[in-house]
Amino acid sequence: MNRRDWIRSAVASAALSRGALGARVEAKKRILLRSSWQTVNIGDVAHTPGMLRLLEQHLPECEVTLWPSSVDNGVDEILRKRFPKLAIMPKTGEAKAEAFKTHDFLLHGSGPSIVGQTSLVEWKQKTGKPYGIGGVTWTYTPEGLKVIDGARFAFFRDSVSLGVAKEHGATCPVLEFGPDATFACDLVADAPAEAWLKEVGLEEGKFVCCIARQRKTPYWEVKPERKFEPETQAYNDQMKEHDIAPLREAVIAVVRQTSMKVLLCPEDATQMKLNRETIYDKLPEDVKPRVVWRKDYWLTDFAQSVYNRSAGLFGNEQHSPIMCIGHGIPAVVCRFKEQTSKGFMWKDIGLEDWLLDHDHDEPAQRLTPIVLSIINDPAAAKAKALKAKAVADARMKRMMDVLRGELGI
Template sequence: MMRSRRDFLKTTSLSVATAALPPMGTQHPVPHSFVPKKTPTIMLRSSWRDANIGDQGHTPGTLRLLERHIPEVQLLLWHAEPRPETEKLVTQNFPKVKIVRGNFYTGDTLSDELKAAFDQTDLLIHNSSQSFNYGLYNYEWGGPIRALTPFYYCYDRGIPFGIYGQSFDKFAPPSQYFFRDILNRAAFLYARDNESLNFLKAETFHPSILEFAPDGCFGIDIRDERKGLAYLKQAGLEDGRFLVVIIRTNTPHFNEKGEGNLLNPTKPTPGQQEQDRTRMAKIREVITHWVRETGYKVLLAPEVDKEMPQAKNHLYDQLDATTRQKVVLRDTFWNADEAMSVYARAHSLIGMEPHSLIMGLALGKPVVHVRSHFHGRKGWMFRDIGLPEWLFEVDESPASAWIDQLSKIHRDYPAAKAKAQKAMAFVQKRQSETMMAVRKIVGLPSTK
């Protein structure tokens, strides 16, 4: 029996102002479906940083899934902070999507634009990220509170909400009680890795839907062919004859004004600096072997803007002269669409960051991920979509293991591409299944 939004409101005792919540551990009812307006509206909260093409890539990826599988809905994209570069990608590739702007602290201080957007919304989706953690990188409450407060606002008004393709890593006490209370009210929690899913189950989370769904970035298909092809020509990179290398170091963001965090320390410790030197030595070993074995080039590509000088200092400048002739250093930052056009012409990708590799897989390219456990559980998603052989621990595994895997990919490239395509077939199946669940939540019939 379908449940109306008005009926749901009658059962709701929560308000943002009073926070009068039911007892902990209660199974919280969520409207799985209701009689929608003629055109349901879904609001996607996304676009975490412009200076990270992975954070850019979540947005067009999930928007494409929503457009493809739920074309009947009106889509709103919520940018809590200014994101001019991501907005360019959206306006160029998703002309029907309306962008709404404004931060959210309490229900009483919403801008008129944001309040009107919530009044129109039939489902709020928080896109892929690591927003719902406490104690992973720091013990600041501001980020988690800003992520959770809109859910209370939605719950108070009978608006279903959910989280798509998220990693959950740590709820330091007593935060688990707060996270559990509101997230148990969600229409869905889709975790992008099975480690996160098992973590939530162990912490007794039980929303209406608790399942695996790939990171939203897997849906990306946008390109900037004009810029991408021009760059390939200028850099002397030939189609199918270069390896993309992506690094991540223990260094601060550009223009960092605060104390940073474990992932981006403002003042790296001697131990963190030594860790970078060790990791980059392994990457140099991979680059040198690749050039000598294949004769192909290497592109040092940035997923995050801060890594361009690090790639120069730790990699490019320290290679021997012969190898360096085959290496291209990208020293200007780019947006996700240009990166996609370049990655589409790569042979393969290897990286410490996951989202360039996701883009590569979406383009049918073999990838090798050398993950750091400091980055949380998200790296396990490559194992969980069927690619355990292409996943390594950056500190625990030797460079020779990465080299062996790249050599296997190169020696039987058709088989490696077929492996990537099989993984993407699994991803696309889960994307379709999760989007069918979203259709039901906004009152639309399945398309199957």
């Protein structure tokens, strides 16, 4: 080969290499994450950063765009701070059309149901591209079953929901238990949290958290567009003492029988008032000095930093306990039927002893001893929390492995 031919061959090889590289760049898989359902609840906020962290850990070579319902109230900022490369889809028809054209897979994030069900249907009808469902609670509907059957995979965050899908003959290729992605949420705001804890006199490891909740969330208190619902209010009032008195008794026992303090804190924006009226205001005067009532709502990062410095958490909510277990902090869940079957995920990850059911009056007898046992044997409680975290982590990795297979990478 003469010099001229060698040069031509080298140029051609270089061009082919550039073309191959370009093809590899263009073939980079793009995931559209349907999530971020609302921002008045730190748990609803936490679904999204949890799933984003899983994608970051297990599929770092993929590009991810968030298709949100809501990222207001400062959520946009905390997501962009933690995930600076994240693209958030604007709420325009043009942006949606472009996302549908350029993305390879639609992943439905964790939620209380298949919240974005219509979005999955629209995606399938307009693109024919695959989609999957990651970590939801589900109650049977014919429409929902069709959406599950059309998915490449469906992970349910509690075994009850998984059982419902199987009972109704769901034909999705992968039907499995996959915990709420909130277990993977790692948003923190350490500096402001530490400053606030110092301000209110709470020392790391020397307080426990408590959250009260009503049977049905009175959204009209925080969402101007929601009308007052007298029947809901009446039902909440009827059940309020039944559901929250066990929490109040546990708070009293913690203060009188241990050296711990108690923080009354919210998971959603309606609960500051509830904590005050149903717990703090009804405490004996000798107990109140060692109980801190948080009067302001907080976002997920701030709350997580506080939980991480606590000795544990108990209450009528689900996602603050998930945030705790995800960081190895003991947490007790008191459920009732209005919260759907999501509470049973505690059994699924080995925390059946820390799951109480208000519909069977168990918290009234068992909650205080359980909370005291966590405080009195912190090493055993920590080990139990970490063991449950490991179960959740393994199942979430399984979900990411299935997604990787569907993407062909």
